[in-house]
Amino acid sequence: MDIDQDFARAFPELSVPHAALKPPQPAIARLNDELAADLGLGPEHLRSTDGIRFLTGQGPLEESDSFGPVAQAYSGHQFGQFSPLLGDGRALLLGSVPAAGRAPATAQHPSALCPARLDIHLKGSGPTPFSRGGDGRGPLGPMLREYVIGEALHHLGIPTSRALAVLRTGETVMRERPQPGGLLVRTAASHLRVGTMQLAAQSQDDGLLRRLSEWAIDAHHPSAPDRAEERGTSLHLELLRSVAIAQADLIAQWMSVGFIHGVMNTDNMTLSGQSIDFGPCAFLDDYRAGAVFSSIDHQGRYAYGNQPAIGQWNLARLGECLLPLIDEDPNAAVEAATGVLGEYADRFQQQRTRLFAAKLGLRLPGEADGDLLEPVAEFVDQTLRQMEEQGEDFTVFFRRFHRTDSQRREELQQFADRSGLDVDGSLADQVNPVVIARNGHLQRALNAAETGDQLQLEDLLRALASPFESLPGLEHLSTPGAEDGAGFRTFCGT
Ligand code: AMP
Numbered sequence: 450m451d452i453d454q455d456f457a458r459a460f461p462e463l464s465v466p467h468a469a470l471k472p473p474q475p476a477i478a479r480l481n482d483e484l485a486a487d488l489g490l491g492p493e494h495l496r497s498t499d500g501i502r503f504l505t506g507q508g509p510l511e512e513s514d515s516f517g518p519v520a521q522a523y524s525g526h527q528f529g530q531f532s533p534l535l536g537d538g539r540a541l542l543l544g545s546v547p548a549a550g551r552a553p554a555t556a557q558h559p560s561a562l563c564p565a566r567l568d569i570h571l572k573g574s575g576p577t578p579f580s581r582g583g584d585g586r587g588p589l590g591p592m593l594r595e596y597v598i599g600e601a602l603h604h605l606g607i608p609t610s611r612a613l614a615v616l617r618t619g620e621t622v623m624r625e626r627p628q629p630g631g632l633l634v635r636t637a638a639s640h641l642r643v644g645t646m647q648l649a650a651q652s653q654d655d656g657l658l659r660r661l662s663e664w665a666i667d668a669h670h671p672s673a674p675d676r677a678e679e680r681g682t683s684l685h686l687e688l689l690r691s692v693a694i695a696q697a698d699l700i701a702q703w704m705s706v707g708f709i710h711g712v713m714n715t716d717n718m719t720l721s722g723q724s725i726d727f728g729p730c731a732f733l734d735d736y737r738a739g740a741v742f743s744s745i746d747h748q749g750r751y752a753y754g755n756q757p758a759i760g761q762w763n764l765a766r767l768g769e770c771l772l773p774l775i776d777e778d779p780n781a782a783v784e785a786a787t788g789v790l791g792e793y794a795d796r797f798q799q800q801r802t803r804l805f806a807a808k809l810g811l812r813l814p815g816e817a818d819g820d821l822l823e824p825v826a827e828f829v830d831q832t833l834r835q836m837e838e839q840g841e842d843f844t845v846f847f848r849r850f851h852r853t854d855s856q857r858r859e860e861l862q863q864f865a866d867r868s869g870l871d872v873d874g875s876l877a878d879q880v881n882p883v884v885i886a887r888n889g890h891l892q893r894a895l896n897a898a899e900t901g902d903q904l905q906l907e908d909l910l911r912a913l914a915s916p917f918e919s920l921p922g923l924e925h926l927s928t929p930g931a932e933d934g935a936g937f938r939t940f941c942g943t
């Protein structure tokens with residue numbers, strides 16, 4: 450088995466070797482057979498005693514003398530407050546494996562990431578030197594929640610980390626109440642976060658920062674060097690630009706399906722552009738720009754409608770880290786980085802307009818410029834305002850838009866005629882999911898799973914794997930449940 454601690458070897462400064470806790474009674478709650486097969490990790494093998502040893506971080510799948518988990522060190526702005534040293538307090542990196550066999554991005558969503566290697570990472574694997582008094586554990590429910598949401602995003606064509614498995618540990622962990630312990634085994638293009646760069650930027654010599662930036666470019670943004678050469682700019686400015694564009698595209702995609710990450714701290718934002726670490730995340734039910742579901746987000750910092758601005762705020766923190774590498778002249782460095790933050794805003798707005806136009810079935814030419822995009826964005830905004838006033842369910846509204854004769858649809862047709870655009874209901878059907886991981890349905894499935902009954906969870910995962918169609922027998926998962934609405938709360942289980 451080709452598992453390699455390439456990151457830890459290259460960055461001993463950012464990796465602390467640490468053994469995973471041995472769970473008293475490990476048992477697989479859910480194995481991602483499809484992903485396991487893509488990675489060449491035989492699902493049957495993973496279910497064996499050896500496989501479970503591997504999934505719990507106790508040893509390699511096959512003979513190897515280089516197996517050794519590490520806790521990664523990073524900093525982070527949490528709800529705007531800077532913590533100079535966070536790090537994996539309940540997580541460990543096992544290493545990376547080749548991802549060559551993975552299915553390519555879909556035609557609909559060509560931007561989905563296809564990295565050459567994928568990290569295998571444990572969450573809930575016991576305390577580490579970064580635990581700061583925490584128990585290092587994960588409750589089963591929140592670990593399964595992360596599994597489900599990763600699958601939901603993946604099948605919607607949105608770049609994301611994905612779980613390989615969730616195991617029961619056989620322990621009981623205390624959160625709001627005693628809960629069964631869980632261990633998440635996840636894959637991601639890497640675990641490089643804005644916060645990783647924030648830690649490297651604190652070191653006295655800029656060698657570490659430079660190496661980390663180059664590593665990130667190599668792993669995730671291979672087009673940056675050519676761009677730097679063409680434009681005569683710094684390679685590190687091009688890293689910032691690449692991350693900014695990847696995040697603009699990602700957050701636009703989140704917005705287009707009503708996804709709320711919930712904890713967009715700088716330590717939960719990747720350099721790759723994949724979604725990661727969505728603890729108290731949720732999908733919108735009724736459209737509300739200010740929707741917040743997380744029980745820990747009292748100020749609404751990470752509300753649905755704030756996500757694009759928070760993305761930019763986080764990128765500004767990344768830009769600050771890179772300044773010394775961008776230009777020797779501090780003023781020139783600030784000016785260049787500020788320019789990229791402006792590009793992020795433009796790119797986000799453009800992508801958002803395109804995605805929402807498609808949701809309405811408006812066909813835009815590939816080369817649409819501001820003169821066309823601006824009125825389209827205005828129409829989208831107006832539609833969203835009306836949805837909010839009328840308490841429309843976000844997902845249902847877009848899916849039904851072309852199936853009902855509404856005044857809104859007539860207005861769209863008139864708008865399209867005026868702008869010389871085509872309206873196409875089948876285009877809308879390709880991008881508007883029928884099924885999302887609705888709060889009520891997901892919570893009910895997780896509650897049942899806690900008691901050992903995973904039927905609802907299996908149904909939900911099956912439905913989420915084909916989000917653009919309604920599967921026979923699973924129709925109930927596309928309708929809002931009675932629990933949905935503004936009062937619903939999600940917990941991250943930290
Ligand atoms: P999160 O909000 O899940 O991204 O976690 C923020 C920080 O808290 C990270 O450094 C985590 O490793 C740490 N953390 C979260 N939960 C625990 C826990 N139960 N024990 C130890 N550290 C934790």
Ligand code: MG
Nearest residue numbers: 716717725726
């Ligand atoms: Mg985190």
